[in-house]
Amino acid sequence: MIDPVLLRENPDVIRASQVARGSDPSFVDVALDADAARRAALAQFEELRAEQNVFSKKVGQAQGDEKKALLAEVAQLAAKVKEANAAANAADEAYTEAARKIQNPIIDGIPAGGEDNFVTLREVGTIPTFDFEPKDHLELGESLGAIDMARGTKVSGARFYFLRGIGARLELALMNLALDRALEAGFIPLITPTLVRPDIMQGTGFLGEHSDEIYYLPADDLYLTGTSEVALAGYHSDEIIDLAEGPLRYAGWSTCYRREAGSSGKDTRGIIRVHQFNKLEMFVYTLPEEAEAEHDRLVAWQEGMLQSLGLSYRVIDVAAGDLGSSAARKFDIEAWVPTQGAFRELTSTSNCTTYQSRRLETRYRTESGKTAPVATLNGTLATTRWLVAILETHQQADGSVIVPEALRPYLGGLSVITPVGV
RNA sequence: GGAGACGUCGCAUAGUUCGGCCUAGUGCACCACCCUGCUAAGGUGGAGUCCUCGUAAGGGGACCGCGGGUUCAAAUCCCGCCGUCUCCGCCA
Secondary structure (H helix, E strand, C coil), X not given: CCCHHHXXXXXXXXXXXXXXXXXXCHHHHHHHHHHHHHXXXXXXXXXXXXXXXXXXXXXXXXXXXXXXXXXXXXXXXXXXXXXXXXXXXHHHHHHHHHHHCCCCCCCCCCCCCCHHHCEEEEEECCCCCCCCCCCCHHHHHHHCCCEEHHHHHHHHCCCCCEECCHHHHHHHHHHHHHHHHHHHCCCEEEECCCEECHHHHHHCXXXXXXXXXXXXXXXXXXXECCCCHHHHHHHCCCEEECCCCCCEEEEEEEEXXXXXXXXXXXXXXXXXXXXXXXXXXXXXXXXXXXXXXXXXXXXXXXXXXXXXXXXXXXXXXXXXXXXXXXXXXXXXXXXXXXXXXXXEEEXXXXXXXXXXXXXXXXXXXXXXXXXXXXXXXXXXXXXXXXXXXXXXXXXXXXXXXXXXXXXXXXXXXXXXXXCCCC
């Protein structure tokens, strides 16, 4: 939800943001009109209600004929109040609807344009080269006994898989490494619910543009979350939180469920794009003026992970048109996937400024004692997809894979994964 | 799934019988000041959230789990929903 004060006082900023995103700037004017109408309707209702309150008090004290007279007088007023109340409610809803169509104003200076207009901030690591024909992650995963796609499909359908043996262990090792890093940085670990109620799904903004992507259980009126961000954002909804001791940083682990409805035919091979995977997500509640610095810290923690795993990657500043509606800026980190000859997204971190917290009503107390919306940020610290880059990057000619040193302590010191007997 | 009880301004509670005396009382915690010399107690005052009008001082309105209804008037009566607790049933 956008800041209504910004809308009223500085609509041009929002218009410019809408244009940069490739969205419709006319929503701004619709919302402005709706805001004015809403306030007028509210004022009218409140005036009538005040009048009615005065009368009601008198009626309560009056007796006999005087009471009768007052009741006659006030009867019409009651009808008017009811009408004005309905009008004010309708106007308020109209405003909310209009305001929700406006996306979070982008942070000044981020690239304009769509998916292909990102700016590469830096490339880190050397792109691996092989003096043999590298295998892709699925071929490796199958020969290592780590990924079983066929049985995943048998049991659950396309885009489902089993991680088995070293594959299962590797994923747990990765998650544990990420969790330890998060703990070092002061994050509070959370294992989150993956089924949430409609109001939380709505509040986090996922029911809008992502609604096709979401699994829904009609018998229970619950949604399966595609990321623990949903539960983490809902965690402090409707609360006034204390930021005096610094930001609240949570590391949420959960399984994530995605329908991948719009991506048929894309990434059908292997575990790059699947209906179910695991993720450790960072989520931060902080002061609005701290948000950009925190955003940089989140990227730094992500880069720390990728570097420890010996992956080659680039950090991109995602263009305005490719942002979700809640994000004011987004950095993706993409790792080199050798058999694709391309960088593929492994992490994503968004600065949602106060947009998300306004919807969910998460506030803090300013020094003057007033409440104000907090800023929220989120970012990936590890997901199942990372196994793709790890396996492919560290493969050797004989089909074995070298375990990155950072993961070895979590695998009982194992340094090389070798193919299982075929 | 069945039966019952309950949901009040940070926490704990009063108020719901019989609608208006509730501008929602009290205790704890909190803030300021006073008193007092001592790991404390006491006194006085203040303080909720949200919207809105106003340069301001200061007004007005909404909020007693959520949403409707009855009424001149709802914390209080009626309906629906959500949640919590207890007992029973079922159960990976």
